[in-house]
Amino acid sequence: MKxxxxxxxxxxxxxxxxxxxxxxxxxxxxxxxxxxxxxxPLSIFLALLISGGSWGLVSWAITTAIVDVERDxxxxxxxx
Numbered sequence: 862m863k864x865x866x867x868x869x870x871x872x873x874x875x876x877x878x879x880x881x882x883x884x885x886x887x888x889x890x891x892x893x894x895x896x897x898x899x900x901x902p903l904s905i906f907l908a909l910l911i912s913g914g915s916w917g918l919v920s921w922a923i924t925t926a927i928v929d930v931e932r933d934x935x936x937x938x939x940x941x
Contacts, residue, residue: 874924882917889913 868876889912892898898908 873928874921877924878917878921881920882913885912885914885916 871879886909889898889908893905893908898904
């Protein structure tokens with residue numbers, strides 16, 4: 862049986878990163894529409910890549926740290 866990669870099967874940090882990357886891309890699109898980005902394709906591509914990539918990467922790193930701390934704290938409670 863084939864296993865599909867559904868949203869619920871993604872790890873929490875990856876889901877959070879996808880949401881924030883999408884938000885960064887939406888904000889970049891708003892900036893493009895307002896005219897803050899030059900109208901050439903490379904500038905538009907870089908604006909989308911930098912916005913989505915940075916928001917996604919930072920949110921993934923923060924969420925990964927939170928999950929690790931919570932996991933360590935839960936192990937400490939069990940050990941006591």
